[in-house]
Amino acid sequence: MLSQILKYRAKLISDSSANPSxxxxxxxxDAIISHGSDNEALLSESVLxxxxxxxxxxxxxxxxxxxxLIKRAAVNEYEIVPRDTETRTxxxxxxxxxxxxxxxxxxSKIADLxxxxxxxxxxxxxxxxxxxxxxxxxxxxxxxxxxSTYIKYLEDLLEYGFMLEGEEIxxxxxxxxxxxxxxxxxxxxxxxxxxxxxxxxxEMVRVGRYTVERHLxxxxxxxISYSNDGLLYISQTASxxxxxxxxxxxxxxxNSSTVGITASSELVAHRSIFDKTGCRAILHGHPxxxxxxxxxCSEKEKCDITDCWRDCSKxxxxxxxxxxxxxxxxxxxxxxxxxxxxxxxSAIVYGxxxxxxxxxxxxxxxxxxxxxxxxxRTEYFRLLDEKTGKSLPPYPLGNLK
Numbered sequence: 001m002l003s004q005i006l007k008y009r010a011k012l013i014s015d016s017s018a019n020p021s022x023x024x025x026x027x028x029x030d031a032i033i034s035h036g037s038d039n040e041a042l043l044s045e046s047v048l049x050x051x052x053x054x055x056x057x058x059x060x061x062x063x064x065x066x067x068x069l070i071k072r073a074a075v076n077e078y079e080i081v082p083r084d085t086e087t088r089t090x091x092x093x094x095x096x097x098x099x100x101x102x103x104x105x106x107x108s109k110i111a112d113l114x115x116x117x118x119x120x121x122x123x124x125x126x127x128x129x130x131x132x133x134x135x136x137x138x139x140x141x142x143x144x145x146x147x148s149t150y151i152k153y154l155e156d157l158l159e160y161g162f163m164l165e166g167e168e169i170x171x172x173x174x175x176x177x178x179x180x181x182x183x184x185x186x187x188x189x190x191x192x193x194x195x196x197x198x199x200x201x202x203e204m205v206r207v208g209r210y211t212v213e214r215h216l217x218x219x220x221x222x223x224i225s226y227s228n229d230g231l232l233y234i235s236q237t238a239s240x241x242x243x244x245x246x247x248x249x250x251x252x253x254x255n256s257s258t259v260g261i262t263a264s265s266e267l268v269a270h271r272s273i274f275d276k277t278g279c280r281a282i283l284h285g286h287p288x289x290x291x292x293x294x295x296x297c298s299e300k301e302k303c304d305i306t307d308c309w310r311d312c313s314k315x316x317x318x319x320x321x322x323x324x325x326x327x328x329x330x331x332x333x334x335x336x337x338x339x340x341x342x343x344x345x346s347a348i349v350y351g352x353x354x355x356x357x358x359x360x361x362x363x364x365x366x367x368x369x370x371x372x373x374x375x376x377r378t379e380y381f382r383l384l385d386e387k388t389g390k391s392l393p394p395y396p397l398g399n400l401k
Contacts, residue, residue, distance in 0.1 A: 001029035001135070005055075008139035009036060012059055016215070017146045022060035022126065027135055028053075043107070043125070050111035053130045055138040060126035061146055063174055065153035070096045070123045072156065072163050080121075082152035084291055085309065085328060085352040086144055086221060094145055095120040119145035140220050147218035147286070154292045158380065161388050168388075175381070182214065182377075184363075184370050192361030193228070193280055200226050200233050201248055207283065207362040208241035216285035216369055217241055222353070223264040224362075225282045227253070227274045234263045234270055241285075269334040273357065276338040281358035283365040287373035289380050294323050294348045296383070309350045315340055318348060319375045325350045346372055 005025040012018040024036025026044035034041040040058040048056040061067075069080050079093040087094070095113045097106075097120060110128060113120045118141040119129035127145045131138030162168040187210050194200045208224050211217050222241050225234035231250045239247035249263045253271065264270070270282050297308065297316065305311050310332060312325040322340040326332030326349060333349050341347040346356040346368045354372055358364035384390075 001027050001033060002035060004135040005033075005035045008057070008135055011139060012057075012142070015143065015218070017062055017143060017218075018059040018126075019062055023057070024059070025055060025057045025135060025138065027055040027131075040125075043110075044128075046107045047111050047114065047128065050108065051114060051130060053132045055131035055135045056114075056128065057131075057135075057138040057142050058126065058128045059142060061149075063150070063178060064170060066121045066127060066146070066149040067123060068164060068167060068170075069149055069153055069156070070098060070121060072160075080149070080152060082148040083155070083295055083309070083351055084148055084151045085349070086286070087148040087152075088309070088351075089328065090144055091118060091141075091148060093117075094148065097122045099123045121145070121149065143218050143220075147221075147288070150288055151291050154289070154380065155295060158292070158296065158384055158387060182370055182374055184210075184214075184367050187214075187366070189361060189363035189366065191363070192358070194226065194361065195228060197233075197250070200228060203362060204233060204235070204248055205244045207366060208235065208244045210366060211283065211285050211369075212240070212242035214370070216287045216373065217353075218286060218288075222283075222285045223266050223270070224284070225264075225270045225274075226362075227280055230254075232267075232271060232274065234267055236262050237264050239264075265329040266333070268329070269337055269355070272334055272338040273341055273355065277342045277357055279357040279359050281360070281362045281365050282355065283358075283362060283369060284353060284355050285369055286353035287369060287376070289376040290318075290348055290354050290373050291351060293318055293376040293380055294350050294352070309352075312350065318372070318379070320344045321346050321348055321354075321372050321375075323348045323350060328352065344368075348372070 009023055012023055013020045022037050022040055024034055024040035024044050026032055026034040026048045032045050032048055034045050044056045044058045079095045081093045095117055114130050119127055121127055127142050129138050129141035190203050204224050204226060220238055220240045223235045225232055230253050232253055233248055233250050235244055236247045236249055251263055273282055309325055310327055316323040321344055324336040326336040337347045337355055341355055348354050354369050356365040356368040
């Protein structure tokens with residue numbers, strides 16, 4: 001159990017999502033054990049002792065967006081509801097707990113909230129999440145809340161501007177110091193097409209790891225696939241893209257086998273993209289600024305559609321990249337992405353992420369995702385500067401480090 005705690009603590013640090021000095025896991029291993037910073041470890045143990053789950057993680061995010069969301073919320077608001085697909089599908093909403101609770105009844109209140117949700121935000125402490133059966137689940141849920149609050153804050157900031165004392169200074173530090181150039185430089189891609197199964201699997205494992213290392217996907221989300229000789233090789237559902245060894249399924253194109261039962265939930269979309277475009281490689285990630293920009297629509301105020309993520313039939317564009325709506329899995333996404341992805345070699349799904357293709361290997365697909373995210377970040381900061389009346393240095397930056 002301790003080895004699992006150490007592994008996922010290290011991942012929170014390598015993800016650059018949590019403050020290394022304020023991370024702690026607690027887990028039930030006959031007795032409760034914990035590891036990490038003292039205050040967070042004590043809180044995690046106390047909360048876990050009141051819950052029927054295996055693990056709890058308490059960690060302060062590396063950026064204060066979650067805390068800002070609490071401070072910006074009305075006093076009668078007790079949760080935030082980000083509009084991204086991961087929140088809608090896995091979290092539903094994210095409870096918030098203000099400092100007024102922390103002094104007196106924090107542990108019992110936190111445990112009560114976590115008995116009904118996978119993760120919460122506690123002002124001044126950070127994100128606390130549970131793992132029902134594994135330490136990995138606690139890490140996944142914490143990362144999911146981090147991703148969703150990141151998206152929610154950037155979206156709110158673009159709509160309402162700065163609202164708090166010191167908020168603008170903090171955000172400018174994030175923009176100028178905590179972001180680094182997002183690039184594919186230094187990465188090695190083999191040239192396709194690939195015919196041997198071993199080569200296909202090795203390349204998928206490597207590119208999946210690249211996608212995580214360059215922060216193009218959070219938590220265990222995203223998927224990757226390659227087609228060859230009547231087989232569609234695709235990452236398994238709920239697999240981590242940086243740990244794909246033994247987690248890739250070869251699925252017959254004609255769907256004559258039940259082996260696809262463990263494949264990614266986007267299997268139907270991948271199969272249709274291969275059919276429509278003739279490509280060999282598909283990569284799907286959730287780069288954060290691309291997700292934010294996909295939900296910014298100039299026609300929102302004069303549109304009657306309520307569930308834009310599902311019901312919008314229009315194809316919008318971010319630069320040259322089409323943006324479509326659609327439910328994940330075999331829903332609208334699988335119908336709406338394949339017809340448009342051939343236009344530019346990529347497509348963005350509303351609130352969800354980017355699909356990109358390579359005609360013979362993953363180099364083109366990966367570079368396309370990098371280029372889209374950089375374009376979306378540049379456009380985001382342009383719109384924000386226009387909103388706030390600021391003129392900060394041109395965007396030379398990239399992903400969160």
